[in-house]
Amino acid sequence: MAVSPFFRSQKDRAPAGAAMSGPEAEHRVVQVIVEAIMDHRVAPGARLIERELAIASGASRSAIRNGLMRLAHAGLVELSPNKGASIAMCSPDEARQIFDARIVIETAAVKKLAGTIGEGELERLRAFVEDEREAYERGRMEDARHLSRRFHVLLAEMAGNDVLTGVIRDLINRQPLLSWSRPETEPRFCGNHAHSEIVEAIASRDGERAAHLNMEHLRALERELGAERAAAMQELRSAQAADGPDGNARQADESPVVD
Numbered sequence: 001m002a003v004s005p006f007f008r009s010q011k012d013r014a015p016a017g018a019a020m021s022g023p024e025a026e027h028r029v030v031q032v033i034v035e036a037i038m039d040h041r042v043a044p045g046a047r048l049i050e051r052e053l054a055i056a057s058g059a060s061r062s063a064i065r066n067g068l069m070r071l072a073h074a075g076l077v078e079l080s081p082n083k084g085a086s087i088a089m090c091s092p093d094e095a096r097q098i099f100d101a102r103i104v105i106e107t108a109a110v111k112k113l114a115g116t117i118g119e120g121e122l123e124r125l126r127a128f129v130e131d132e133r134e135a136y137e138r139g140r141m142e143d144a145r146h147l148s149r150r151f152h153v154l155l156a157e158m159a160g161n162d163v164l165t166g167v168i169r170d171l172i173n174r175q176p177l178l179s180w181s182r183p184e185t186e187p188r189f190c191g192n193h194a195h196s197e198i199v200e201a202i203a204s205r206d207g208e209r210a211a212h213l214n215m216e217h218l219r220a221l222e223r224e225l226g227a228e229r230a231a232a233m234q235e236l237r238s239a240q241a242a243d244g245p246d247g248n249a250r251q252a253d254e255s256p257v258v259d
């Protein structure tokens with residue numbers, strides 16, 4: 001039997017028993033799908049099968065439905081009356097809007113942080129970037145990618161604005177939907193050097209420079225994702241054509257582009 005993309009191994013299955021409902025169950029549904037997207041276990045456009053989600057999350061039908069609605073609201077899932085739920089596919093225009101929004105919001109966060117950061121936080125940021133560098137160097141790609149995304153959320157958290165932090169997290173969660181890449185491809189884009197430069201600009205309390213460096217970093221990432229997206233979408237279409245109308249696209253679990 002094919003392994004569901006919603007758990008990495010059989011041990012991730014929810015314990016057998018009555019299906020859970022309520023906010024906790026909905027949160028579990030959201031978590032299962034977001035993690036599968038983040039780890040590139042589900043492709044943009046892939047259909048979400050209720051039975052698989054029920055097994056992975058242990059959630060009831062209504063909790064699954066509510067979880068999917070929350071994800072649709074965050075732009076991660078598309079709900080269609082005919083086709084049901086599927087992983088969202090971002091158009092090039094949506095991709096540009098996501099990066100425009102990130103630049104506006106992260107500029108505000110980075111400038112604020114440069115004005116308020118203390119020595120302890122600075123030390124923590126430097127240690128964080130060092131961990132990230134080490135993860136790339138040692139080829140721990142899943143950790144490295146996670147840390148790279150987390151870096152931007154951490155800046156917003158340290159800037160002390162929970163609303164901005166939530167918005168940045170939602171925007172970053174959509175990023176895997178902008179590209180889809182083959183597992184065997186080596187990463188081409190690594191933001192670790194840019195992250196280090198941004199931290200040093202913040203350390204010298206130069207908010208303008210930190211924000212400018214962050215903007216250039218995000219634009220570079222956007223260009224890289226855009227180029228990959230074109231190739232990846234072509235491949236996805238070929239895979240879907242090869243699998244027939246009801247087949248799921250071949251699953252991949254690595255992306256060459258990381259932020």
Ligand SMILES: [Zn+2]
Pocket residue numbers: 148151152191195217259
């Ligand atoms: Zn980055």
